[in-house]
Amino acid sequence: MKIVVQVVEKVYQEAHIHLPDGLTEEAIRQVITDRYNSGEMTPDLNIFQVDFESISATIVQQPQEAA
Numbered sequence: 001m002k003i004v005v006q007v008v009e010k011v012y013q014e015a016h017i018h019l020p021d022g023l024t025e026e027a028i029r030q031v032i033t034d035r036y037n038s039g040e041m042t043p044d045l046n047i048f049q050v051d052f053e054s055i056s057a058t059i060v061q062q063p064q065e066a067a
Helices: 025-038
Strands: 002-014 046-060
Touching: none
Parallel strands: none
Antiparallel strands: 002 046
């Protein structure tokens, strides 16, 4: 019997980054978005919390093999 299990979780990640002083709020958002989209921030992201959302399972019907 084959079963497909799907788990849905919320994963919270956190990165501590340094930005220059004096940036506007919009500039901070843009720098963070650019770093995230480029993958530059990925090595700094650490999972610090995972919240379980749901779990489901589906039985996959397999065709009977001919004898």
